[in-house]
Amino acid sequence: MPRYPKSLSQRWPPLATLLVSVFSFIFFLAAWEATVRVLNIAPFLIPTPSAVARALYVGFTTNPTGSGSYLFAAVSTYAAALAAFALSGVLGVLCAILLAHSALGERIVMPYIVAFQTLPRIAIAPLFIIWFGHGALSKVTLAMLVAFFPVLVNALVGFKSTGRGRLELMRSLKASWAQTFWLVQLPGATPYIFAGLDIALVFSILGVIVAEFVGGQEGLGVLILQSHFAIDVAGVFSVFVVLVIVGLALRGLLQLVGRHFLFWAEAQSGRAL
Amino acid sequence: MAAALIEVEGVSKSFLTIGGETVEALRDVSFHVEAGEFLAIVGVSGCGKSTLVRIIGGLLPASAGCVRFRGEAATEPREDVGIVFQESVLLPWRTVLGNTMLPLEVRRRSKPLGDARARSLLKMVGLSGFENKYPFELSGGMQQRNAIAAALSTDPAILLMDEPFGALDAITREQMNVDFHRIWKESGKTMVLITHSIPEAVFLGTRVLIMTPRPGRIRRVIDAPFGRERSLDLMSTAEFASLTGQVRAALGLESWPLEALSNSAG
Numbered sequence: 295m296p297r298y299p300k301s302l303s304q305r306w307p308p309l310a311t312l313l314v315s316v317f318s319f320i321f322f323l324a325a326w327e328a329t330v331r332v333l334n335i336a337p338f339l340i341p342t343p344s345a346v347a348r349a350l351y352v353g354f355t356t357n358p359t360g361s362g363s364y365l366f367a368a369v370s371t372y373a374a375a376l377a378a379f380a381l382s383g384v385l386g387v388l389c390a391i392l393l394a395h396s397a398l399g400e401r402i403v404m405p406y407i408v409a410f411q412t413l414p415r416i417a418i419a420p421l422f423i424i425w426f427g428h429g430a431l432s433k434v435t436l437a438m439l440v441a442f443f444p445v446l447v448n449a450l451v452g453f454k455s456t457g458r459g460r461l462e463l464m465r466s467l468k469a470s471w472a473q474t475f476w477l478v479q480l481p482g483a484t485p486y487i488f489a490g491l492d493i494a495l496v497f498s499i500l501g502v503i504v505a506e507f508v509g510g511q512e513g514l515g516v517l518i519l520q521s522h523f524a525i526d527v528a529g530v531f532s533v534f535v536v537l538v539i540v541g542l543a544l545r546g547l548l549q550l551v552g553r554h555f556l557f558w559a560e561a562q563s564g565r566a567l
Numbered sequence: 568m569a570a571a572l573i574e575v576e577g578v579s580k581s582f583l584t585i586g587g588e589t590v591e592a593l594r595d596v597s598f599h600v601e602a603g604e605f606l607a608i609v610g611v612s613g614c615g616k617s618t619l620v621r622i623i624g625g626l627l628p629a630s631a632g633c634v635r636f637r638g639e640a641a642t643e644p645r646e647d648v649g650i651v652f653q654e655s656v657l658l659p660w661r662t663v664l665g666n667t668m669l670p671l672e673v674r675r676r677s678k679p680l681g682d683a684r685a686r687s688l689l690k691m692v693g694l695s696g697f698e699n700k701y702p703f704e705l706s707g708g709m710q711q712r713n714a715i716a717a718a719l720s721t722d723p724a725i726l727l728m729d730e731p732f733g734a735l736d737a738i739t740r741e742q743m744n745v746d747f748h749r750i751w752k753e754s755g756k757t758m759v760l761i762t763h764s765i766p767e768a769v770f771l772g773t774r775v776l777i778m779t780p781r782p783g784r785i786r787r788v789i790d791a792p793f794g795r796e797r798s799l800d801l802m803s804t805a806e807f808a809s810l811t812g813q814v815r816a817a818l819g820l821e822s823w824p825l826e827a828l829s830n831s832a833g
Contacts, residue, residue, distance in 0.1 A: 463656040558659040
């Protein structure tokens with residue numbers, strides 16, 4: 295789990311901390327705006343925040359249901375990303391379960407996984423366009439392939455790190471394989487699985503954007519390319535804003551879900567899991 | 568003659584280390600445990616006590632010899648034996664009550680009955696009011712009480728304990744000893760306790776089995792004839808001191824005269 299520095303929030307009341315964040319952000323935007331205007335930087339190099347905000351507004355309000363709108367593109371991108379995220383999560387955990395319980399399977403499969411991990415998976419993107427076309431299928435499969443490995447590797451470590459004492463306890467109770475798995479191994483591996491999912495979420499969005507760059511017909515990646523070709527840098531930045539805000543929201547959601555399952559791991563972090 | 572509740576007959580155990588050497592952990596260990604008695608097994612660290620408890624508990628096969636329960640050979644974990652491990656094995660995502668009920672859940676016992684039983688056991692070990700807390704909210708002593716309640720939940724005839732109080736501070740440990748003596752008295756169970764504390768062994772045990780290390784073997788068995796009613800005052804009596812002295816002597820520990828100590832320090 296990512297850790298946030300606690301010192302500030304420990305010394306300051308929450309409202310003051312929030313105000314500091316908000317005001318420093320406003321100050322940052324103002325300084326940016328002023329710098330670009332005063333130095334007279336060309337808008338196709340660095341746009342002003344106000345130009346980005348304008349592009350954002352135009353992007354969302356002009357023909358909002360049409361295929362060129364930000365809303366349409368965002369739905370297309372995030373639908374593919376979330377599908378890839380869900381698939382990589384389920385497949386990653388399932389494969390980890392299989393590998394954790396089969397020494398032979400792990401011996402056979404692991405070299406390929408390690409080899410495949412050294413390959414920058416984004417390099418396969420053009421191939422996927424040939425195999426799966428320009429639609430959602432190639433986006434989902436590429437993103438899934440990118441997001442799958444962090445889940446698999448983390449979950450595998452999680453399943454294999456079940457304490458000897460816990461396994462011995464279950465053995466002394468004559469627990470079945472399934473009981474040991476559901477009562478001890480799976481809950482014990484959840485901190486690792488969530489750490490993998492945290493990476494997978496970012497990776498699946500990354501995978502979809504790359505697929506859209508390489509050969510997509512719709513989505514935020516396509517919007518970036520279009521703005522890029524039009525030398526509309528403010529447009530490019532405005533898509534970044536969408537990516538950051540939705541990305542933060544999705545991660546926040548995932549951490550909220552994670553906290554529900556992992557209260558015990560956070561409470562005893564510092565001790566061995 | 569009827570068979571004893573537990574018979575340990577000529578048990579030996581050797582391990583192969585990673586370096587390929589053979590280490591003899593136990594050699595020809597034999598003893599009986601009678602129903603209802605409290606057997607304390609005392610020895611220094613590394614004398615094979617934990618190995619012995621794992622063999623009795625059916626978690627580890629013996630290299631030679633055998634363990635019989637009521638005359639019947641046992642090679643795997645049994646339902647009538649509860650085990651309390653050295654480090655309290657509690658699942659951190661389960662509440663105190665949930666951990667107490669884990670063995671009942673594994674054996675698919677009825678939930679309402681198990682709930683009632685777990686609550687009464689938690690009361691017996693002094694954890695009532697903590698049912699919905701999590702292990703990380705408990706002190707080390709309370710965690711071990713929780714583990715004891717869990718081991719008792721399936722109502723086993725025998726409780727095997729591998730240094731259950733080893734990680735506790737001396738004051739908490741004495742309190743646990745008094746409480747655990749009461750639990751033994753009230754539950755009427757047969758207890759086998761592994762410990763490296765001589766006073767603990769003499770205070771709790773009706774018999775004390777003394778083991779020596781490398782390879783682990785039984786040096787002596789001493790009766791602790793203090794009856795079933797024991798309080799901490801017992802520890803201050805001359806009889807108690809004389810018995811702990813006998814155990815100490817059997818373990819091969821010298822009683823150094825004070826002058827010798829001050830000389831070597833000077």
